[in-house]
Amino acid sequence: MSGRALWAGAGIAALYLMGGSAHAEDASNWRELETKYLFGFTTGSGIGLEGEKEFTLESIGRFGKRDGSYNATETKIEFEFTPSQFVQIEFGALASTHDIHNVTDLDDRRQVRLEGAFAEFRYLVLERSQNNPLSVTISFEPTGRTVDETSGEAVRNLEFETKINADIELIRNRLYAGFNTVYEPEVTTISDGTTAREAKLSQSAALALRVLPNFVVGAEAWYLRHYDAANLTNFTGDTVLIGPSLFYALNNKMFVSAAWNAQVWGREVGNPGPFNLAEFQRHRVKLKFAVEF
Amino acid sequence: MSSSRESAGSGLLVAAFVALVMLAPPARAQEAREIVITYKGKQFQPPQVSAPANTPLRLRVKNLDAQPMEFESTSLRVEKVVTGNGEGTINVRPLAPGSYEFFDDFNNSSRGKLNVQ
Numbered sequence: 458m459s460g461r462a463l464w465a466g467a468g469i470a471a472l473y474l475m476g477g478s479a480h481a482e483d484a485s486n487w488r489e490l491e492t493k494y495l496f497g498f499t500t501g502s503g504i505g506l507e508g509e510k511e512f513t514l515e516s517i518g519r520f521g522k523r524d525g526s527y528n529a530t531e532t533k534i535e536f537e538f539t540p541s542q543f544v545q546i547e548f549g550a551l552a553s554t555h556d557i558h559n560v561t562d563l564d565d566r567r568q569v570r571l572e573g574a575f576a577e578f579r580y581l582v583l584e585r586s587q588n589n590p591l592s593v594t595i596s597f598e599p600t601g602r603t604v605d606e607t608s609g610e611a612v613r614n615l616e617f618e619t620k621i622n623a624d625i626e627l628i629r630n631r632l633y634a635g636f637n638t639v640y641e642p643e644v645t646t647i648s649d650g651t652t653a654r655e656a657k658l659s660q661s662a663a664l665a666l667r668v669l670p671n672f673v674v675g676a677e678a679w680y681l682r683h684y685d686a687a688n689l690t691n692f693t694g695d696t697v698l699i700g701p702s703l704f705y706a707l708n709n710k711m712f713v714s715a716a717w718n719a720q721v722w723g724r725e726v727g728n729p730g731p732f733n734l735a736e737f738q739r740h741r742v743k744l745k746f747a748v749e750f
Numbered sequence: 751m752s753s754s755r756e757s758a759g760s761g762l763l764v765a766a767f768v769a770l771v772m773l774a775p776p777a778r779a780q781e782a783r784e785i786v787i788t789y790k791g792k793q794f795q796p797p798q799v800s801a802p803a804n805t806p807l808r809l810r811v812k813n814l815d816a817q818p819m820e821f822e823s824t825s826l827r828v829e830k831v832v833t834g835n836g837e838g839t840i841n842v843r844p845l846a847p848g849s850y851e852f853f854d855d856f857n858n859s860s861r862g863k864l865n866v867q
Contacts, residue, residue: 489824489851506822506829542827542843585825587848709855 484630487670492592492624496635496663497677497702497716498743501624502592504545504581510538513747521739523730525559529738531572531606548576551602555609562735566609573602573614585626594622605645616643635663635677642687656689657736658682663702671706679718683736694733696723698741710750716743782808782841787821787862789832789854790814794862801866807842809864820855826864829855 492501505511515533535549553572557563576599583593602614624635642656663677679698685691698718706712718741723733732739783805788795792815801807811821813832821838822829826845832838845866854860 488853491824504827506824506827508829539827584846586846588846709858 484628484667487630487667489630490667490673492626492633492635492665493622494712494714494745494747495633495665495673495702495704496624496661496675497700497714498679498718498741499635499637499661499663499677499702500596500620500622501633501635502581502585502594502622504543504579504594505537505539507539507542509749510536511747511749512536513745515743515745518742518744519738520741521734522560522563523732523734524561525563526557527560527563527738528554528556529607529609530554533575537577543581545579546577547579548574550574551600553604553606553609555604557609563608564610568609570604570609572604572606573600575600579622590626592624596620596622605647610647612645612647614643614645616641631667633665633667635661635665637661644687654685654687656684656687658684658689665702665704673704675702675704676700677702677716677718681737683733692726694723694725694736696720696733696737698737711746711748713747714743714745717741780806780844782806784808784810785864786810786812787852788812788814789819789821789860792819792854792857792860794852794854794860797861798863798865801845801864803847803866804844806844809840809842811838811840813837817856819857819860821852822855823850823852823864825850826852 491503491505493503495501513535515535516530518530520528530553532552533549534552535547537545537547539545551572551574552570554569555566557566559565577596579594579596581594583591585592598618600616600618603611605612605614618639618641621638624633626633639659640656644652644654646652659679659681661677661679663675665673665675667673677700680695682695683693685693698720700716700718702714702716704712704714720732720737720739723737725733725735783801785799785801785807787799787809789811811830811832813819813834813836816834818831818833820829820831821840826842828840828842830838830840847867850864850866852862852864
């Protein structure tokens, strides 16, 4: 049996065992759960509660290219608040680290930088009700960077991520499915004045099982496409990432979440390798800590 | 040329978002129905309250305990801290029929329900 099949089997067995033990508890008496952070890299539709304010730290690590050693992280230092029952606003600063050695097409680099800033506007388009388990939020996230996410090079980068976050409560207070559709155009100017436009288009599907009132396990799959143009022409490659996720509420006001995605398939235009490691990474990891006040 | 087209596209998206936000609260135009919920001995009284569907609501939460409480509801998407022996008002959008749970976030065992029909 291959290692990948073994991991997949172990994951399914663990979910089944946890699901089995979870049935012993009656979830109907559990408090309802905010869905935004249950699905790992997939974002749920939750927008928080009117009047709520939250401080969060979110780090995403990206590891592994075709050759050499590649480790990069981006951390969001974020404040979010919900001014109405339909809108959530977030903003904050970005910091990054790059540790790159002997990777084709990238300069060797070992650095920590304050990278940029972002803001996110989320609007709840469709709310869940007793007769409708589906909830949908749209979001816009303009981001400015002075450091290139992949190479760590000094650049001027503007990104305008647009997302549809949807989730369905499949079993009340117990099982949720989440879906994201993401369009992420960006424009980057490097030090010699050259400007490059690119875009990513991606779709995810995720499942989250609430095993205990404060503990959720899940799994997700992402399909991502990359283009060397903002209008989705000049396709350069695509990839599939899959992996598990965890959510743990430390108390009513604090939680941590974690997710890991591994690339299981990919293709690059003009390169017949088994993965797409030019635009994407072999693994990505997300860690989040939030405190509400 | 393509840059100006992209800028125009982004501008249109932002304009659409602003329009959606402005359209969001038609509830404010209707007169709100007031519902009084009392909190005493770390319990909501009554534990279940009823409200009409598709009507904006004004929840008046009276905390008769000496300690503060936090009225909170995930499905109503509201939270408000109410001081000891104090009172808080929470405006809620028109709701679809259903049952909406609320609780005191400072005390896990204090829960109530708003039944909308």
